[in-house]
Amino acid sequence: MKILVVDDERDMELLFRQRFRKEIKGGQHIFFFSFSGEEAISFLNEHPKDADLILSDINMPGMNGFELLTEIRKKHKNPPPTVMMITAYGDHENRSRALELGANDFLTKPVDFELLKEKLEGVPGQN
Amino acid sequence: MEEPGKMKQESVQVWPEQMGVKRVEVCVQHTLSLIFLCWFVLAGYGQDSKAELVERRDSFYSELQQEGDPKLRVKLQNEYARYCYYTLRIKEGLIAAQQARELSEELGYRPGEAMALQTMAALFWYIPQTHEYFEMEAQRYSEKLTGQDFEYAGIQVPGAAMVFDDLPIDEVEQLLHYFDKYGDTITQAQLATAAARNYFQIGDWGTTRKLLGEAIESYEAYGLVYMQFVLRTYILQTYRMSGNVDAADSIEIAIVESISEKRFEEDRGLITYTLALGYFNTGRYELAIEHFLRNLQQLEQQNQWNFVAESWRLIGIAYESIGRNTNAVDAYREWIRVLDQLENEELLHQAYIRIIFPLIAIHDFNEARYFMDLVRQSQGVDEEGKVYLEASLNDARGQIMLEQEQFNEAIPYFERAWDGFEVVGDQYALPFPPLRLARCYVKSGRFVRAAELARESIALHEKSGNSGSRIPSAANLLLAEAYDSLGEKSVAYDYLRKYKQIEDEVNRADEERRMADAEIRLVLAKSEKLIARLEQDQFRSEQQNKTQKLWIFSITGALLSTLLIIYILYRGNKRKEKTNTILNSQKREIESTLEKLKSTQQQLIHSEKMASLGSLTAGIAHEIQNPLNFVNNFSELNEELASELLDAVQDGDWEEVREISKSIVENENKIKHHGKRAEGIVKSMLQHSRANPDSREPTNLNVLADEYFRLAYHGLRAKDKSFSARMETDFAEDLPDVEVVPQSIGRVLLNLITNAFYAVSERNNLGTDDYFPTVGISSERKSTDQGDYVEIRVADNGNGIQAENLDKIFQPFFSTKPTGEGTGLGLSLSYDIVKAHGGDLKVESERGKGTVFTILIPVININ
Numbered sequence: 001m002k003i004l005v006v007d008d009e010r011d012m013e014l015l016f017r018q019r020f021r022k023e024i025k026g027g028q029h030i031f032f033f034s035f036s037g038e039e040a041i042s043f044l045n046e047h048p049k050d051a052d053l054i055l056s057d058i059n060m061p062g063m064n065g066f067e068l069l070t071e072i073r074k075k076h077k078n079p080p081p082t083v084m085m086i087t088a089y090g091d092h093e094n095r096s097r098a099l100e101l102g103a104n105d106f107l108t109k110p111v112d113f114e115l116l117k118e119k120l121e122g123v124p125g126q127n
Numbered sequence: 128m129e130e131p132g133k134m135k136q137e138s139v140q141v142w143p144e145q146m147g148v149k150r151v152e153v154c155v156q157h158t159l160s161l162i163f164l165c166w167f168v169l170a171g172y173g174q175d176s177k178a179e180l181v182e183r184r185d186s187f188y189s190e191l192q193q194e195g196d197p198k199l200r201v202k203l204q205n206e207y208a209r210y211c212y213y214t215l216r217i218k219e220g221l222i223a224a225q226q227a228r229e230l231s232e233e234l235g236y237r238p239g240e241a242m243a244l245q246t247m248a249a250l251f252w253y254i255p256q257t258h259e260y261f262e263m264e265a266q267r268y269s270e271k272l273t274g275q276d277f278e279y280a281g282i283q284v285p286g287a288a289m290v291f292d293d294l295p296i297d298e299v300e301q302l303l304h305y306f307d308k309y310g311d312t313i314t315q316a317q318l319a320t321a322a323a324r325n326y327f328q329i330g331d332w333g334t335t336r337k338l339l340g341e342a343i344e345s346y347e348a349y350g351l352v353y354m355q356f357v358l359r360t361y362i363l364q365t366y367r368m369s370g371n372v373d374a375a376d377s378i379e380i381a382i383v384e385s386i387s388e389k390r391f392e393e394d395r396g397l398i399t400y401t402l403a404l405g406y407f408n409t410g411r412y413e414l415a416i417e418h419f420l421r422n423l424q425q426l427e428q429q430n431q432w433n434f435v436a437e438s439w440r441l442i443g444i445a446y447e448s449i450g451r452n453t454n455a456v457d458a459y460r461e462w463i464r465v466l467d468q469l470e471n472e473e474l475l476h477q478a479y480i481r482i483i484f485p486l487i488a489i490h491d492f493n494e495a496r497y498f499m500d501l502v503r504q505s506q507g508v509d510e511e512g513k514v515y516l517e518a519s520l521n522d523a524r525g526q527i528m529l530e531q532e533q534f535n536e537a538i539p540y541f542e543r544a545w546d547g548f549e550v551v552g553d554q555y556a557l558p559f560p561p562l563r564l565a566r567c568y569v570k571s572g573r574f575v576r577a578a579e580l581a582r583e584s585i586a587l588h589e590k591s592g593n594s595g596s597r598i599p600s601a602a603n604l605l606l607a608e609a610y611d612s613l614g615e616k617s618v619a620y621d622y623l624r625k626y627k628q629i630e631d632e633v634n635r636a637d638e639e640r641r642m643a644d645a646e647i648r649l650v651l652a653k654s655e656k657l658i659a660r661l662e663q664d665q666f667r668s669e670q671q672n673k674t675q676k677l678w679i680f681s682i683t684g685a686l687l688s689t690l691l692i693i694y695i696l697y698r699g700n701k702r703k704e705k706t707n708t709i710l711n712s713q714k715r716e717i718e719s720t721l722e723k724l725k726s727t728q729q730q731l732i733h734s735e736k737m738a739s740l741g742s743l744t745a746g747i748a749h750e751i752q753n754p755l756n757f758v759n760n761f762s763e764l765n766e767e768l769a770s771e772l773l774d775a776v777q778d779g780d781w782e783e784v785r786e787i788s789k790s791i792v793e794n795e796n797k798i799k800h801h802g803k804r805a806e807g808i809v810k811s812m813l814q815h816s817r818a819n820p821d822s823r824e825p826t827n828l829n830v831l832a833d834e835y836f837r838l839a840y841h842g843l844r845a846k847d848k849s850f851s852a853r854m855e856t857d858f859a860e861d862l863p864d865v866e867v868v869p870q871s872i873g874r875v876l877l878n879l880i881t882n883a884f885y886a887v888s889e890r891n892n893l894g895t896d897d898y899f900p901t902v903g904i905s906s907e908r909k910s911t912d913q914g915d916y917v918e919i920r921v922a923d924n925g926n927g928i929q930a931e932n933l934d935k936i937f938q939p940f941f942s943t944k945p946t947g948e949g950t951g952l953g954l955s956l957s958y959d960i961v962k963a964h965g966g967d968l969k970v971e972s973e974r975g976k977g978t979v980f981t982i983l984i985p986v987i988n989i990n
Contacts, residue, residue: 009753011797015760018768018790059840061854067899088752093848110756 001123002049004032006040006056006068007086019113029120037063041071051081053123055107058087058094066101073102082123086111184210201231201239208246217433221247316345320358332365339365356398370932371943373889396425400434404441412445419445436465436474443481452485459485476505480519487526499523511551518547518556525563534570541567558588558598565605574609581605600629749841750808754801761794761801768794808834825864828917828984832876832904833858839880843888850888855903862906865917865984871960872984875968878953879921879980880904886925886978900924908986915986916966924977933972 005016013033023029032050034040037060044051054072058065065085072083082105085098090108098106105119187207194200204227211220224246231239323338339362346355359378366374403418419438426434443458459482466475479498486495499520508516525540545560562584568577581602588598603626610619768791775783836854844850880902887900902923909916928936932943937958961968965985972978 009757011757011801014793014797015757015764018764018794019760021790059844059851061836061856064851064853066851067853088749088756089844089848091848097849109752110759113760 001028001052001120002030002032003053003055004034004040004043004051006034006037006054006060006065008035008057008060010035012057015111036060037065037068037071040068044072044076048076053082053084053120055084055086058085058089058098066097069098069101069103084119180210180213184214184216197230197234198236198239201227201234201236201243204230205239205242205246208243212246217431316342319345323361327361327365330368332369332371335365336362357401370929370935373943396422396429396431396434400426400438403438407441407445412449416442416445432465432469436462436469436471439465440478440481443485447485452488455485456482456489456491472506476502476508476516479505480516483519483523484526487523487530490530492527492530495523495527514547515551515553518544518551521547522560522563525560529563529567532570534567538564538567554587554591558584558591561587562598562602562605565602565609569605569608569612572612574612578606578609578613581609597633600626600633603629749845750837751805754804754808757801758798758805761797765791765794765798823866823868826867826869826872827862827864828867828872828919829858829862829906831869831873832856832906832919835873835876836880836902836904839877839884843881843884847888850884850891850900852884852887852891852900852902855901857903857905859906859908862908862917863915863986866987867964867984872964872982875957875960875982876919876921878957879982882953883921883923883925883978883980886923886927890925909983913985916983917986919982919984920979921982922977922979927974927976927978928970928972929974933970936970937968 005012013031016031016033017024020029020031024031030050032043032047034043037056040054040056041063056065056068063071065087069083069085072081083103084105084107085094085103086107086109087094088109095106107116107119184207187203187210191200191203191207194203204223208220208224208227211217211223224243228240228243228247231237231243319338319342323335323342326332326335326338339358343355343358343362346358363378366378399418399422403415403422407415407419419442423435423438426432426438439458439462443455443462446452446455446458459478463475463478463482466478479501483495483498483502486492486498502516502520505516521540522544525537525544528534528537528540541560541564545557545564548556548560561580565577565580565584568574568580585599585602588602603622607619607622607626610616610622613619768787772784772787772791775781775787833856836856840852840854883902884900887902891898891900900923902921905920905922907918907920909918928943936954938955958968961982961984967981967983969981969983970978971981
């Protein structure tokens with residue numbers, strides 16, 4: 001599965017690469033990383049087929065996760081990628097806003113990778 | 128009883144054109160007098176509720192029936208009259224006060240007489256024409272009181288003394304202290320209001336509000352809802368005057384909410400009357416008429432016939448002012464009908480005079496003559512009054528001639544009217560006869576004389592200080608006409624231009640007013656329905672549309688502000704004569720205020736510091752959470768990798784062992800890095816709260832700004848979870864370090880950023896669909912003649928700062944946030960901090976677009 005991780009914390013890349021070391025090695029998942037909403041948008045415009053799943057932080061400088069989600073749902077419909085929001089604010093308001101804007105799921109930080117891996121099983125579009 | 132001749136003269140108002148303004152002054156005084164009158168009449172009773180007030184009134188009445196000692200009878204009658212006042216039994220109160228007055232006169236008992244007059248003054252507030260007279264008389268008597276009388280009359284007198292003039296702050300405070308030992312909270316409330324008035328006049332809004340707040344609490348305990356209403360509108364004014372729109376708006380909501388409460392039911396008639404009067408006084412005649420009419424039924428049901436009469440009078444004047452003379456005639460007929468029922472002879476002949484002029488205007492000359500006959504037959508008018516009535520009648524006769532185009536015949540009548548007004552010295556009436564004469568002379572071809580008279584009229588008008596009349600406009604037009612006929616075209620043109628200019632201004636004001644009126648009407652209609660519904664179900668009050676109410680009361684507030692300003696102007700005028708005394712007392716007031724300010728300043732600076740620390744805390748919690756997440760994630764990961772490492776060693780897969788070991792080391796570094804990051808945040812928090820800032824050190828403002836940007840965002844986010852904003856940064860990469868105290872500049876940044884977030888969230892709450900709250904920080908190196916600077920800009924796309932507030936925002940204690948949300952010190956301290964760094968703090972703002980704060984810090988060669 002092709003996964004795009006969007007987070008302004010650059011160490012997220014290392015964390016993900018190590019956490020999914022085996023899956024990456026085994027060719028199960030391919031990870032791409034963007035460090036802002038804007039970067040993610042240009043990635044998606046250039047590689048519309050390279051994200052089956054988007055994991056995005058909400059609170060980022062510049063374009064935030066909600067804006068990114070709105071943009072994705074507006075422009076990338078064929079097929080619509082699965083989007084999971086990841087945020088330190090696990091509150092009800094954020095969760096319902098994310099789901100309202102069209103997120104498929106919602107995770108809180110610190111990321112529970114076991115849970116994330118379980119959730120990945122359920123994501124469509126896996127080859 | 129002395130005939131109130133003086134004020135009759137003043138209220139025998141026969142000049143439709145002049146009515147507006149003069150009435151404004153008189154009525155404004157009434158309305159505000161109520162505020163300042165109530166306290167003295169209320170002086171001297173214990174902890175009662177409104178029901179108990181009624182009980183007490185009745186018990187005074189029965190005691191009075193049994194009491195034989197004349198002095199005690201005077202006291203009891205005064206007490207009874209005062210309780211009639213609280214319980215709005217106007218007529219009974221007046222009779223009792225009048226009896227107390229007569230009895231004291233017989234006994235030569237001056238305190239009793241003064242008290243009776245004061246009570247009458249308050250009761251006569253409801254019949255404004257007579258109110259000033261009693262107030263004046265009361266003052267006269269009060270001034271004569273000796274120390275002995277003071278003692279004898281007990282605690283009633285100090286309270287009473289206040290209504291007569293502004294009591295200096297220190298005296299009020301002495302009195303407040305004096306009443307402490309009696310536990311007499313109502314008198315204290317009245318004194319607090321008196322003190323508040325002093326502070327209001329020197330523009331010390333904070334102290335004014337504090338004192339009024341205390342007074343309101345006391346009134347609340349007594350169930351005196353009307354007083355609360357009045358004082359709360361007064362508090363509202365302090366916010367309006369200081370430009371604190373947000374706070375004013377929220378108080379307005381509270382006021383509307385309280386009006387629709389059930390406890391206001393009984394006084395709603397009076398409150399609506401006050402509102403209508405406010406509209407009337409500010410020239411919003413149509414709205415005033417609507418309110419008066421709507422309120423009549425309620426007033427009638429409550430047997431408030433004096434109010435009913437006064438309402439009809441004002442409705443009549445309002446109709447006349449907007450040129451609806453037929454309606455005015457009808458209203459005056461109603462007024463006369465009610466006065467007939469009340470058998471109020473004094474007011475009746477005023478009403479007769481009043482009705483004559485609209486009757487002439489609609490050419491109902493027979494009916495006008497009928498009322499003129501009635502005026503002629505008026506009994507019980509003193510000499511001066513007679514001169515005035517005769518002058519008015521002559522004016523009416525002249526008007527009839529004028530309307531019938533008998534210009535030469537009209538002239539002698541207007542001349543006689545002029546003489547009459549001169550004898551009684553009525554400044555307001557004086558400009559009209561020459562104006563009318565000028566019209567007659569123009570019509571009969573005597574242009575030079577006409578021009579002289581028109582100029583005379585303007586001069587008299589200017590002397591009268593009656594700024595709102597139509598005299599200048601009419602006189603200039605007549606002058607233009609006269610000079611045109613004389614062949615002096617250029618002079619005529621000048622006058623015509625002046626006329627046009629005046630008319631344009633009037634029309635513009637009219638237009639603006641009409642538009643605002645339409646809006647008010649709309650929201651009022653909605654609000655009325657709401658109130659009706661509320662009466663059925665009080666729980667629905669919370670669901671009321673707050674914006675609507677805000678609107679109604681913004682407008683009412685603005686209106687009341689105008690009223691207050693007019694009042695202040697009026698006071699100002701009156702005060703000119705006493706400039707020296709006032710200056711001295713104001714000096715003392717200011718000194719005492721300054722003392723207080725000094726003592727509280729330190730406290731406030733401390734609380735500002737704590738407040739900014741508070742807003743940091745939530746941000747800090749979140750900022751620490753982020754590195755901690757990494758610490759947790761990476762250490763979990765290492766645990767996993769370590770066990771994989773063991774497996775790899777057992778398997779002898781050395782390639783894998785090398786790779787895992789490398790990862791473990793890398794992760795270990797990350798753990799350390801994020802641990803340090805959390806530590807740094809805690810350190811900066813400690814620095815922020817430290818009392819004495821450290822010395823300056825080379826600092827990269829990009830890093831500092833970024834740090835505080837996040838902290839502020841999360842701080843706000845913690846308070847309001849639904850809030851989110853776009854955060855934009857544009858930092859210059861080559862930004863040189865500057866020598867600053869990082870925690871001080873940090874505080875500046877935090878303040879500016881927090882304000883920016885506050886501004887965008889305010890705008891966001893208005894709920895516009897296409898609005899995206901955005902706050903941005905940028906940095907840049909600037910070279911100027913004075914050297915190099917680092918410039919940090921904090922920009923928001925909020926509502927912007929009102930132009931009139933722009934030069935105030937750096938003043939200490941200025942805040943537009945609701946009470947309790949801001950200390951009003953943030954920007955002022957920020958300014959001081961930046962200045963102390965040799966830098967500058969600037970602001971640019973545009974309503975509806977946003978605000979940009981710019982910090983400039985000099986780059987000093989630090990290498």
